[in-house]
Amino acid sequence: MGIIKNIKEGWGNYLRFFYDGKNMNPSILEEGKRRAEICKTCPSLKESRLFSIVETVLPDGSKKEHISDLLPNSDGEKIRGYKCGECGCGFPAMVFSPGKKCKINKW
Secondary structure: OOHHHHHHHHHHHHHHHHHHHHHOOHHHHHHHHHHHHHHHOOOOEEEOOOHHHHHHHOOOOOOHHHHHOOOOOOOOOOOOOEEEOOOOOEEOHHHHOOOOOOOOOOO
């Protein structure tokens, strides 16, 4: 699967999860959560100023709890931007792209 398609699917599914996880394909949701658990503990996951733009796109409020379980170091006050130090993809959107493969074969 192409890089652009992975990016489009990952961010599309991530936003669907954030705004209304109930309307997301259950298999993509479960696989995304499984992948996120692996990525959260990976030393290659880095905070990223570029991907912190997510903060400005997503509203504050009750929807924030949907994402907090996916993020490492979530403090409940701020959604931080993260990226994979191996492939450069934005986290957690990358875990919601069904065709994406981990560059270091963790998932």
